[in-house]
Amino acid sequence: MITKNEIKQSFFLSMWAIILTFPLMVIKVNTIKNIVIFRWWNILYVAIGAFVASLLWNYLLRRKEEGAKKDTKDSIPIVHRLLQNQKFRLPFLATIGVIALVYPFVTPMYHTSIMISALVYVILGLGLNIVVGLAGLLDLGYVFFYAIGAYAYALLNLHFGISFWIVLPLSALLGALFGTLLGYPVLRLRGDYLAIVTLGFGEIIRIVLENWVEFSNGPRGIRNIPGPDSFGIELTQHQSVIYIYFIIIAVCLITIFFVQRLENSRIGRAWIAMRDDEIACQAMGIDKTKTKLTAFALGATWAGLAGVIFAAKTSYINPMSFTIWESITILCVVVIGGMGSAVGVIAGALVLILLPEYLRAVAEYRMLVFGALQVVVMVFKPEGLIEAVRKTYKYKKIKE
Amino acid sequence: MKWLNIILGAAVAGILAFFAVKEIIHDPVYFLELFLGGLTRGSIYALIAVGYTMVYGIIELINFAHGEIYMIGGYTALIVASVLGLWGYNEVVIVILAFVFAIAYSCAYGFTVEKIAYKPLRNAPRLSALISAIGMSLFLQNYVMLAQTPEYLPFPELIPQFEFWEPWAHIITAPEMMIILTTVIVTALLGMLIKFTKMGKSMRASSQDKIMSALVGINVNKVISTTFVVGSATAAIGGVLIACHVGQINFFVGFLAGIKAFVAAVLGGIGSIPGAVLGSLVLGWTESFFTGYFWSEYEDVCAFTFLVVILIFRPSGILGRKETKKV
Amino acid sequence: MxxxxxxxxxxxxxxxxxxxxxxxxxxxxxxxxxxxxxxxxxxxxxxxxxxxxxxxxxxxxxxxxxxxxxxxxxxxxxxxxxxxxLARTFQNIRLFHGMTVLENVMIGRHCRLKSGILGAMFKPKSQKLEEQQAVADSYEILEKIGLEQFVNEMAINLPYGAQRRLEIARALATNxxxxxxxxxxxxxxxxxxxxxxxxxxxxxxxxxxxxxxxxxxxxxxxxxxxxxxxxxxxxxxxxxxxxxxxxxxxxxxxxxxxxxxxx
Structure with a gap:
């Protein structure tokens, strides 16, 4: 229940919010046209918003404290319960499979196209999840590898006419190569330094792409990038969108398959151990540098793949697609979806990318909400939307 | 390894000195301009970096939102100056009030940000706090963008071009001079605050060991809040000064400036205030000479490359101490 | 000697x-x-x-x-x-909280196993066998230490004494x-x-x-x-x-x- 004290506190906080936001929310200046506008109504909105937010904050805080007191171990998310239960597992996956299969045929092209963008983020999210979620390395320059993939396809196709199907695996290798090259010098840095340095790399590639006009055609970008090679069959525009849709569904499935296997392998366990306790992990015989490097390089691999598909889908790329905001959006997908949880990241990507597309009215508030959500998720539910659940092993005696 | 470092360092210094001498002889005025330009730039970085370093020293966290606090300082000054200008106030009053409001609001924002995004996560893993900090930074940027405008706005000339300064103005303008002077004064005051006051002593104690400080009766929460407030105040001063200097402001300016100030703080040795100032100056000069003599488009690339090189070869910075991990 | x-x-x-x-x-x-x-x-x-x-x-x-x-x-x-x-335990318990008890022990086996990235992705037979062997070995160690009832629990949920023993089990797994x-x-x-x-x-x-x-x-x-x-x-x-x-x-x-x- 909401106590009287909380209401009083929320009231004071909303007063504080009014004072705090007064100059920025109420007064709007435009020094180009030399006008000042006062928007007094905003005071009311801020007051109500802050009041509600404060009540909500207190409520969540209380729930979190109560949760900490109770035994928390049997709070497995519903999705995992569905997936673990043999009876529901197949029908559940089959339903999703059928929906995915008929989706492009029953919806207009526009929706398929949006779904493709969201699925690109699924791949990116799963890749970054290896680096941030499993290995615990905060990479703010993930877009670097995404850009490498996209530009690799655009340029190789432009200059040498190399097909999508050759560049796709090539870009994965390129991603891994650059991941290793960049990772090697920076991975011995502490967590927060790593964040800044990777952020720096992400910015460096954007600036270089913008200024090295002979190489990348600068800010004007590269146009008319062909879609995936369809082996001589003529496709209408709608058909080619469906074609890309199925390609990306396939790549997503491959990604999920491999990521799942990696997560439950010797390497995956080493990543999680390193995230949980670096010193104990080393003392258990795990090579820190090597483990970090594999995580970084494998994360980069998926970004390279996603870049190629992105370029083939939009048929036009320029450096503005690869800003720091792109990196942060992908990070939001991972963090809000659930760090270390593949199911969470997939759900996160679909929700965070599809929702703003359909709710056009609130689309401009997208990044604002992302930012707020990051804080709220970290404070109240650091495991994210859908928590990661570790594999359970059945014990089998092996006869020797 | 140690000797290799020294030899490498000496070689780099030698090459730099050679080019410097060559350029000074070639065009001394241009060199002086770049030197002073770097000094100005470094001074601004210093005002932001000092806050970064103080906060880092105490909670061991990159306050990503620090750059946004600085931007909000600049924006508040712009709003106050515009409104007062519209109402026809005297220029001196405008300058003073713009600064006062900018500082007050930045402090309030710094205080609030700490309470919302950092305090609940003080015992959480580092990664959580870092992500929360990034989220806060993202939120504040978009808040200012949506509440105001995504466009660049011209910033009023708060600091006049004094007439008596006219003969030297082509080398260094009066606002630039003001920036350098302010930085000297502010950092000196800050140094004194930390060295001589009781609060300063509490800050130093808390940065060493928070639990122990709390046991001997220091209110650690208050110390952390004060640190954020003081850091925000210096950032606000920097925000107003740089907006005057550049002549325009935008919701995005805080992010890059914040990152660069962080680079400077790391360069000098994070946690150390003299280090932050020194690092800022080194970064300011490096950028100034790099853009002046090489490519101006790659200014930010220069800063980041510099950071990577420093972190790899001397992660504790110029004045930092080597830390031993506890097991 | x-x-x-x-x-x-x-x-x-x-x-x-x-x-x-x-x-x-x-x-x-x-x-x-x-x-x-x-x-x-x-x-x-x-x-x-x-x-x-x-x-x-x-x-x-x-x-x-x-x-x-x-x-x-x-x-x-x-x-x-x-x-x-040489294997060690820590004075202030340093288990891997995000993992199950069995996985904690399997981390100890890490340096005695070989499978790499490609092995994990394509799971050839040798890798499958190695993984099964690792599970069996780790389980056996847990039995010896007396923690087998906790196999699939998250390490963080164990009682204090069991956590200390798990540290020993994990160290023992490195041979x-x-x-x-x-x-x-x-x-x-x-x-x-x-x-x-x-x-x-x-x-x-x-x-x-x-x-x-x-x-x-x-x-x-x-x-x-x-x-x-x-x-x-x-x-x-x-x-x-x-x-x-x-x-x-x-x-x-x-x-x-x-x-x-x-x-």
């Missing part, structure tokens, strides 16, 4: 502070040795120097694994030290010839301590490991140890059997006469 661990003249300085001052310790095969000393004497620092977490300022750490030639551990990284056959236990009984109740006592002796007799432990519980130390090394202010001040140490005036002085209360 060569001692399996031979520390010679080990010195560790942090700036002006000398944490360890020319310490010599030798551990024989099949021995349970204890390292005792007042708080801050440098015991954990010694562990950190042996296991490569700190690089000692001076001195030698040599090992002679059973059936292998003598080798030096100087300057090796912690993971290599573990690979050579060590020498176990370094840093205060294994800290925080345990008398019943748990008794069980630990039995476990350590059982490990020595059945698992072919020698043991060096740091402990403050003098009762446990005296009953377990074949040989006790005493350090104080970074210097080794005595060595001997439980009886010799009990009656050593230097040791009594170092503990101000109340060693029994230290438990």
């Amino acid at each position: 060569e001692p399996i661990l031979n520390i010679k003249n080990l010195t560790m300085k942090f700036g002006g502070l000398t944490a360890l001052n020319s310490v010599d310790i030798a551990i024989k095969k099949g021995e349970i040795a204890a390292l005792i000393g007042p708080n801050g004497a440098g015991k954990t620092t010694l562990f950190n120097c042996i296991t490569g977490i700190y690089e000692p300022t001076e001195g030698d750490v040599q090992i002679t694994p059973p059936g292998k030639p003598t080798d030096s551990l100087n300057g090796l990284k912690p993971n290599i030290v573990t690979e050579r056959g 060590p010839f020498l176990l370094l236990l840093d205060e294994p009984a800290a925080g345990m109740n008398p019943q748990e301590t008794k069980e630990l006592d039995d476990l350590i002796i059982w490990l020595r007799d059945n698992e072919n490991v020698s043991i060096l432990l740091i402990e403050h519980d003098m009762k446990l130390v005296m009953s377990l140890s074949d040989n006790i090394h005493v350090v104080d202010y970074g210097k080794k001040i005595a060595e001997g059997t439980a009886l010799e140490i009990k009656n050593n005036p230097i040791v009594i002085k170092a503990y101000l006469g109340d060693e029994s209360e230290d438990a």
Whole structure:
């Protein structure tokens, strides 16, 4: 229940919010046209918003404290319960499979196209999840590898006419190569330094792409990038969108398959151990540098793949697609979806990318909400939307 | 390894000195301009970096939102100056009030940000706090963008071009001079605050060991809040000064400036205030000479490359101490 | 016979502070040795120097694994030290919280397994077998330590005493010839301590490991140890059997006469 004290506190906080936001929310200046506008109504909105937010904050805080007191171990998310239960597992996956299969045929092209963008983020999210979620390395320059993939396809196709199907695996290798090259010098840095340095790399590639006009055609970008090679069959525009849709569904499935296997392998366990306790992990015989490097390089691999598909889908790329905001959006997908949880990241990507597309009215508030959500998720539910659940092993005696 | 470092360092210094001498002889005025330009730039970085370093020293966290606090300082000054200008106030009053409001609001924002995004996560893993900090930074940027405008706005000339300064103005303008002077004064005051006051002593104690400080009766929460407030105040001063200097402001300016100030703080040795100032100056000069003599488009690339090189070869910075991990 | 661990003249300085001052310790095969000393004497620092977490300022750490030639551990990284056959536990429990109990033990197996990235992605038969073997081995270790009922629990949800035992299980999974236990009984109740006592002796007799432990519980130390090394202010001040140490005036002085209360 909401106590009287909380209401009083929320009231004071909303007063504080009014004072705090007064100059920025109420007064709007435009020094180009030399006008000042006062928007007094905003005071009311801020007051109500802050009041509600404060009540909500207190409520969540209380729930979190109560949760900490109770035994928390049997709070497995519903999705995992569905997936673990043999009876529901197949029908559940089959339903999703059928929906995915008929989706492009029953919806207009526009929706398929949006779904493709969201699925690109699924791949990116799963890749970054290896680096941030499993290995615990905060990479703010993930877009670097995404850009490498996209530009690799655009340029190789432009200059040498190399097909999508050759560049796709090539870009994965390129991603891994650059991941290793960049990772090697920076991975011995502490967590927060790593964040800044990777952020720096992400910015460096954007600036270089913008200024090295002979190489990348600068800010004007590269146009008319062909879609995936369809082996001589003529496709209408709608058909080619469906074609890309199925390609990306396939790549997503491959990604999920491999990521799942990696997560439950010797390497995956080493990543999680390193995230949980670096010193104990080393003392258990795990090579820190090597483990970090594999995580970084494998994360980069998926970004390279996603870049190629992105370029083939939009048929036009320029450096503005690869800003720091792109990196942060992908990070939001991972963090809000659930760090270390593949199911969470997939759900996160679909929700965070599809929702703003359909709710056009609130689309401009997208990044604002992302930012707020990051804080709220970290404070109240650091495991994210859908928590990661570790594999359970059945014990089998092996006869020797 | 140690000797290799020294030899490498000496070689780099030698090459730099050679080019410097060559350029000074070639065009001394241009060199002086770049030197002073770097000094100005470094001074601004210093005002932001000092806050970064103080906060880092105490909670061991990159306050990503620090750059946004600085931007909000600049924006508040712009709003106050515009409104007062519209109402026809005297220029001196405008300058003073713009600064006062900018500082007050930045402090309030710094205080609030700490309470919302950092305090609940003080015992959480580092990664959580870092992500929360990034989220806060993202939120504040978009808040200012949506509440105001995504466009660049011209910033009023708060600091006049004094007439008596006219003969030297082509080398260094009066606002630039003001920036350098302010930085000297502010950092000196800050140094004194930390060295001589009781609060300063509490800050130093808390940065060493928070639990122990709390046991001997220091209110650690208050110390952390004060640190954020003081850091925000210096950032606000920097925000107003740089907006005057550049002549325009935008919701995005805080992010890059914040990152660069962080680079400077790391360069000098994070946690150390003299280090932050020194690092800022080194970064300011490096950028100034790099853009002046090489490519101006790659200014930010220069800063980041510099950071990577420093972190790899001397992660504790110029004045930092080597830390031993506890097991 | 060569001692399996031979520390010679080990010195560790942090700036002006000398944490360890020319310490010599030798551990024989099949021995349970204890390292005792007042708080801050440098015991954990010694562990950190042996296991490569700190690089000692001076001195030698040599090992002679059973059936292998003598080798030096100087300057090796912690993971290599573990690979050579030394495993440790930590004073403040450092388990991997995001993993199950079995997975924690499997991390210990990590350095004895081979599968790489491609192996994990394509799972050839050899990798599948290796993984099954690792699960079986880890389960077996948990059985030995008496934690098999917790196999699929998250490590963080275990009771305190079980967490300490899991640390030992994890260390044991690396196939060590020498176990370094840093205060294994800290925080345990008398019943748990008794069980630990039995476990350590059982490990020595059945698992072919020698043991060096740091402990403050003098009762446990005296009953377990074949040989006790005493350090104080970074210097080794005595060595001997439980009886010799009990009656050593230097040791009594170092503990101000109340060693029994230290438990």
